Amino acid sequence: MGMGLLPVYVLYKREMSFGTSKRLWAELRYLIVGGLTDRWLNRWLYRTLDRTNRQSPITLIHGHRCDRAMPLVAAWAEQNRVPMICHVHSGMNEANALRRGAWAYTEEQIALIRRHCHILTLSPLLIPKAIDAFGEPVRASGLPNWIPDRGVRQKDDKANDTCVMATVSRLVPRKGLEIFVEAMGIVAKQAKGATAVVIGDGPLMENLQRIAADCQVRVQFTGQLTPEEVQEFLETEVDVFVLASEDEGLPMTIIEAMASGLPIIATPVGAVPDLVRDAENGYLVPVGDVSALAEAMYLLATDPERRLAMGKASRERYLAHFSQEAVWPKLEALYQSLVAEAGART
Numbered sequence: 265m266g267m268g269l270l271p272v273y274v275l276y277k278r279e280m281s282f283g284t285s286k287r288l289w290a291e292l293r294y295l296i297v298g299g300l301t302d303r304w305l306n307r308w309l310y311r312t313l314d315r316t317n318r319q320s321p322i323t324l325i326h327g328h329r330c331d332r333a334m335p336l337v338a339a340w341a342e343q344n345r346v347p348m349i350c351h352v353h354s355g356m357n358e359a360n361a362l363r364r365g366a367w368a369y370t371e372e373q374i375a376l377i378r379r380h381c382h383i384l385t386l387s388p389l390l391i392p393k394a395i396d397a398f399g400e401p402v403r404a405s406g407l408p409n410w411i412p413d414r415g416v417r418q419k420d421d422k423a424n425d426t427c428v429m430a431t432v433s434r435l436v437p438r439k440g441l442e443i444f445v446e447a448m449g450i451v452a453k454q455a456k457g458a459t460a461v462v463i464g465d466g467p468l469m470e471n472l473q474r475i476a477a478d479c480q481v482r483v484q485f486t487g488q489l490t491p492e493e494v495q496e497f498l499e500t501e502v503d504v505f506v507l508a509s510e511d512e513g514l515p516m517t518i519i520e521a522m523a524s525g526l527p528i529i530a531t532p533v534g535a536v537p538d539l540v541r542d543a544e545n546g547y548l549v550p551v552g553d554v555s556a557l558a559e560a561m562y563l564l565a566t567d568p569e570r571r572l573a574m575g576k577a578s579r580e581r582y583l584a585h586f587s588q589e590a591v592w593p594k595l596e597a598l599y600q601s602l603v604a605e606a607g608a609r610t
Contacts, residue, residue: 302332305333306333306336309333309336309337310336310340313337313340314340317344317346322344322346323346323347323603324346324347324348324349324599324602324603324606325337325341325346325347325348325349326348326349326351326599327348327349327350327351327381328351328353329351329352329353330350330352330369334350334377335369335370335373335376335377338350338373338376338377338380338381339376341380341381342376342379342380345606345609346606347382347602347603347605347606348380348381348382349381349382349383349384349598349602350377350381350382350383350384351384352383352384352385352386352390352394353386353409353513374397374398374399375399377398378398378399378401378402381403382403382404382405382598382602383398383402383403383404383405384404384405384406384407384598385404385405385406385407386406386407386408386409386513386514386535387406387408387513387514387534387535387538388405388406388538389406389534389535389537389538390406390513390514390534390535391404391405391406405598406535407591407594407595407598408514408519408535408538408585408586408591409514409516409519409586409591410519410586410587410588410590410591410592411516411519411520411523411586411587411588412587412588413523413582413583413587413588413589414495414499414523416499416524416525416579417499417500425455425456425457426457426458426459426503427455427457427458427459427503427504427564427565427566427568427571428459428460428461428501428502428503428504429448429451429458429459429460429461429502429503429504429505429506429561429564429565430460430461430462430463430497430498430501430502430504430505430506431444431461431462431463431464431505431506431507431508432463432464432494432498432505432507432517432520432521433462433463433464433507433509433517434464434465434466435462435464435465435466435467435468435469435472436466436467436468437468438509438510438511439507439508439509439510440507440508440509440510440531440551440552441462441468441472441508442468442471442472442475443508443552443553443554443557444460444462444506444508444557445460445462445472445475445476445479445481445483446475446479446554447508447554447557447558447561448460448476448479448481448483448558448561449476449479449480449481450554450555450558450562451558451561451562451565452481452482454562454566455562455565455566457565458561458562458565459482459484460481460482460483460484461483461484461485461486461497461501461502462483462484462485462486463486463489463494463497464486464487464488464489465487465488469485472485473485494517494520495520495524498520498521498524498526499524502521502524502526503526503564503571504526504527504528504529504561504564504565504571505517505518505521505526505527505528505529505546506528506529506530506557506561507528507529507530507531507536508529508530508531508549508551508557509530509531509533509551510531510533510551510552511533511534512531512533512534512535512536513534513535514534514535514536514538514539515530515534515536515539518530518536518539518540519539519582519586521578522539522545522578522579522581522582522586523579523582523586523587524579525575525576525578525579526575526578527545527546527564527570527571527574527575527577527578528540528545528546528547528574528578529546529547529549529557529560529561529564530546530547530548530549531548531549531550531551532548532550533551536548538585539581539586541577541581544574544577545574545575545577545578545581546574546578547560547563547564
């Protein structure tokens with residue numbers, strides 16, 4: 265055991281700036297418990313795949329998320345000549361995400377997935393990150409998430425000089441929440457009818473409330489809401505949606521806001537430029553730029569006609585690209601092409 269812990273100690277000394285205590289605990293847990301559990305689960309999963317295939321031959325496997333089971337399923341799929349999709353829902357914000365943590369993939373596992381699987385990202389803009397993670401040559405394509413269309417509900421009549429600006433997020437670092445509150449402090453002094461709402465909960469709640477008090481701006485903090493409550497709030501109460509994150513994949517919250525017919529102000533991170541076309545259905549502002557964010561918020565807070573036009577453009581873009589009716593045919597076409605390709609090889 266002592267020799268087994270040596271790499272953990274070396275890792276601890278080398279990565280002091282990367283949340284070492286958490287990493288150390290993860291490594292210890294895997295070393296003591298995880299390895300045995302993994303071996304048992306691997307045998308169970310392999311037998312289950314064999315049994316399922318005997319009962320009803322598997323034509324294609326669509327694997328979601330790059331977890332510990334993905335390489336094992338990929339090995340089974342390659343051995344049985346079954347095409348497979350490795351669907352990376354996280355957006356692959358970290359180029360080397362698959363090589364981090366106690367259960368990081370080995371180089372052999374990464375090579376296996378690269379060799380046999382079709383990598384599906386949330387956007388063509390994220391394919392370079394898939395290449396960074398899996399190496400070349402990798403077969404990859406982008407297909408967005410979608411949400412069902414609930415239609416657009418009529419908002420209650422409000423005075424034209426009022427504007428509710430909201431963000432939906434876990435209250436954690438790197439979501440740009442401090443920037444949003446600070447920008448709202450600037451806007452509220454120039455556009456008296458502009459108000460802010462922060463939907464979500466998390467460890468930054470008290471700090472954000474303190475920033476709002478320092479900026480002398482009223483911000484409504486709703487706390488945690490259910491997905492249905494969030495959607496209803498966006499549909500009935502909000503005029504502008506803001507997401508000032510430092511990094512994202514393809515934010516579902518923006519898609520929900522677009523489906524609700526809202527103009528969007530966001531940072532051009534991850535696949536956000538697929539969602540927000542600058543000056544068409546909203547504005548893209550640089551990460552961490554309070555002045556640029558405040559300027560974009562002011563433009564929409566003081567121009568109801570612009571808000572209406574951009575909100576309509578958001579709704580149309582959602583229907584054309586991020587609704588179930590838009591996404592499912594593309595996924596079906598991918599399935600058919602992979603199955604046909606596998607059939608041609610055999």
